[in-house]
Amino acid sequence: ISREMLKSNRMSGDLPLNINIKEPRWDQGTFMGRAQHFFMVTDPRNVLMSSEVLEDARVTVENYRLGIMKPGLTEDQLWRAKYIYDSAFHPDTGEKMLLIGRMSAQVPMNMTITGCMLTFYRTTPAVVFWQWVNQSFNAIVNYTNRSGDAPITVNQLGAAYVSATTGAVITALGLKALTKVSIIGRFVPFAAVAAANCINIPFMRQRELKCGIPVTDAEGKRLGESSTAAQQAIVQVVVSRIGMAVPAMAIPPVIMNALEKKAFMKRFPVLNAPVQVGLVGLCLVFATPLCCALFPQKSSMKVSSLEPELQERIRQNNPHITTVYFNKGL
Structure with missing residues (x-):
């Protein structure tokens, strides 16, 4: 974009075309910056956005990247459109994501x-x-x-689904059989969920482990695919997911164990499930974005940590690059 065009935009009151909306609005090098970003991405209200609103956000964002702007568009409106777009469209493929699979559906689901x-x-x-x-x-x-843009087969999906479900059920039933104390029994679901995350995520993203995920330079230029980067990405996601489950599955059982002894809850046992769901929701509203923020979405690693053949290729073509970047997925 020429300096004359930018100067013309500013003089006319239009938005400059050099705002980097490929990156989040807040500094992703800090935990607070990442937390602000994910509070926007996981906002449950985004689930209620109509197809027209999502399409309008997509057009606004994609046109802005091409240097085309709606008349009167403000910076706040542009960032709002970017976050609506990010909440519904996959960062690597650009496809509209399944509604219940979006991060904005995490809290209600x-x-x-x-x-x-x-x-x-x-x-x-x-x-x-x-x-x-x-x-x-x-x-x-x-x-x-998932990270990357490689397709996953129906057989791979089926194997991942069956493995994770079987692992979770066996863990839950095994722990339930060993547990006789009421309060400890309440923590069986958490142990099963933690175990299942360790199975489900690697299985569902096994193609990334086999074929690698795209790694880029700081400007986003694709340098190749790395299985090592995929391993780091998946470990980070597993840690984040287990972290998300801790408050929601550890705090409500303690509160409910105390509440169920009260006369009021004994008189109205039908309130058990709604109160439990409400407590879990309160925990998840904060735990979901804060645990997503544990690691940067645009993760990085040293070139020296990549596979030898990819290291060699990068050093031959881009000898000045020492760090590569990749989308870790969520």
């Missing part, structure tokens, strides 16, 4: 599923059913928020 897992933990059929529901949802989320 997880509060319902987790609340029910924590409420209906006493019988084996209930444990099996809610672990199955949870892993079905996780499979959709992990597929929707």
Whole structure:
């Protein structure tokens, strides 16, 4: 973009065309900056956006990148459009994501599923059913928020789904059989979810581990695909997901254990599930963005840590590059 064009835009009161909306609005080098970014990305209200609003945001963002701007567009409106766009479209493929797989659906979906897992933990059929529901949802989320643009086959999806669901159910039932104390029994769903995350995410993203994910320079130029980067990305996502589950699955059981002894809850046991779901939702509103912010979305690693053949290729073509970047997924 020429200096004359930028100067002309400023003089006419139009927005300059040099705002970098490929990157988040806040500094991603700090935890607080990442937290502000993810509070926007995971805002549950984004789930309610109509197709027309999403399409308008997509057009605004893509046109701005091409140097085309709506008359009267302000910087705040541009950033709002960028975050609406980011909440619904995949960063690597540009495809509209499945509604319940979007990060903005995490709080309402997880509060319902987790609340029910924590409420209906006493019988084996209930444990099996809610672990199955949870892993079905996780499979959709992990597929929707995978890193890279490589397709995944139906067989790979099926294998990942069956492995994660089986792992979660076996863990939950095994721990339930070993647990006789009421308060400890309430933590069985968390242990099962943590174990399942360690299975579900790597399986759902196994293609990335085999074929690698795109790595770029600081400007976004693609340098190749790296399985080592995929391993780092998946470990970070597993840690974040388990971290998200900790407050939502550890705090409500303690509160509910105390509440259920009160006369009021004994008189109205029907309130058990709604109160549990509400407590989980309160925890998730904060835990989801804060745990997403544990690691930068645009993750990085030293060229010297990549596979030898990719190191060699980068050093031959771009000898000045010492660090590569990649989308870790969510």
